[in-house]
Amino acid sequence: MSWEDKVRKVEPYVAGEQPKDRDVIKLNTNECPYPPAPGVIRAAEALKEHYGNLRLYPDMDATKLVNALADYYKVDPYQIFVGVGSDDVIAMCFMTFFQSGKKILFPDITYSFYDVWAELYGIPYEQPALKEDFSIDVRDYLPERTGGDLGGIIFPNPNAPTGVEMPIDQVERIIEANPDCVVIVDEAYVDFGGTSALPLLEKYDNLLVVQTFSKSRAMAGQRVGFAIGNKKIIDYLKDVKFSFNSYTMNLPAIELGTEAVTDAAYFHEITGKIIKTRECFKQDLRDLGFTFPDSKTNFVFAKPPKMSAKDLFMALRERKIFVRYFNKPRINEYLRITIGTDEQMAKVVAAMKEILG
């Protein structure tokens, strides 16, 4: 037997392309077109004052960042868990909550990291199909249909890559109907007009809400994500995290991350601008003959007229416009287009007009 026979062999998640060429219109990974809050640049400038502290381990509880989040979301600090992006947070959640050996559920069309995590940990899973309109059929997550006793449930709300939001009363039905497993609502895109499940924490202790700084807080490069839940669920998550890596949040992530969350005015300004741009872009898409489910996110998932999604993807790419194409059943006729600035979207629309003739 060779050492290779003993290795865990997995098919890793494939993230959206990150072109080295900065001269492209990059609308393929749902980043924010605006810079982080101005406080972040001041924190970056002030980082040199912390230079001497870089030799020391960072605050393993990331207290400053956690307190800022607690203030913003009006919860107690012990209700918050922070990680290296929401991917780190969710990876820890799978390890903590989805390990009973019972099957977990998530939609067939959703964030494509969920099945990668399930495979990594050997967690059995089922993926109920979205309805034809790309909405989640809430009944697929209720005991009447599942038989109950699930290993866990996770879904993004709004969903990705569709952009479709599940009404909050349906989210609540799922949480309420499954008190015997943890339900994770992945709210990566909630800040672009969606309704958060956070108020439901008062009623349900099996709910965990996950959010990220990578989209609405324009901090993908800093890697900060977080979960909010009741104390008990957060404590379980912390125990696993502290059995994995005591110090995940480095000093710059704590310092710059804190500034990214305290400036509510800036946050509302940029998310408001993105929503406005999105609504204009939707109209442009309609005028061009695209069809798409309504989006409550910073992207639109749209099916082009006249030509295949793949061909349009390639044609846009030739014009240095990067969008996301998924070569997967049911969604391979759609493109996921991140909302950039008004100027960027005007260029996209102009390019589409040209390509589609």
Add this chain to the structure above:
Amino acid sequence: MSWEDKVRKVEPYVAGEQPKDRDVIKLNTNECPYPPAPGVIRAAEALKEHYGNLRLYPDMDATKLVNALADYYKVDPYQIFVGVGSDDVIAMCFMTFFQSGKKILFPDITYSFYDVWAELYGIPYEQPALKEDFSIDVRDYLPERTGGDLGGIIFPNPNAPTGVEMPIDQVERIIEANPDCVVIVDEAYVDFGGTSALPLLEKYDNLLVVQTFSKSRAMAGQRVGFAIGNKKIIDYLKDVKFSFNSYTMNLPAIELGTEAVTDAAYFHEITGKIIKTRECFKQDLRDLGFTFPDSKTNFVFAKPPKMSAKDLFMALRERKIFVRYFNKPRINEYLRITIGTDEQMAKVVAAMKEILG
């Protein structure tokens, strides 16, 4: 059944205390007493120029940092894996290489995170006892005694918290005798006078060497660790890492980390100073009647005369000198004392003289 019955319940690793009071002599977590390389402060200052890029995902391959490490260690970039401190790297290694269901081996007295990871992942393990002089008995890791077909082997060299180095020919015997499993040599402390196993990579493809920026590179606050191995072993590790979190290294970690590794002169200056201080401190300890195994690290693991280690630990703490005490069998009569500056060690020695009378 409640959701809590489905949770992974673990006993997390307990890191050394991080006092909020900065007015202490902090010799309890093996941090470097000197600041990072001067290039790091320049990189921190230059971070504001990257402010606009923080909205974008960082380079998921951390190419700049990886290339700097490859240059420094004279290996190919594809031989390098980087993570959020060496804890993150080793956590990934356990998940990748130690999952065959066969037992892994590490010493009974060693880095106390190893058994936490093994418990987290449900990996069977055995911990051969160190000899009375705290050296590893190489025969405990050879097929004559183990029966062969192990799930894996990991040990720090030099070992922690003892500081004892295993001669490199014995390290080689272990690697050579176990071609059917991965052998991880955790070289967190190798830069303080130890001999690295890196040259053995030319002969053995089952070897993985792990190092960290937290000690000799004075960057604990930045969270950077790395592994070096042959391409095949690194590729397996990357597959698991990219199934866990695509973007672990944030922009500041890449920028500041690169500067921490390129300045060889500064690196040799500070590690040389620490070695010199350590040798003086050893003589002071001998004069005071301490006994200790010889250390090749940035700490000394010493047994006090006249009083118990715990009492001395408490007495030093009252004087705002923090060292590390492990309340564990076989080592509860020792203190692990990090090597600080000459001035700090003089204060420690003076305090000890006073306490021991």
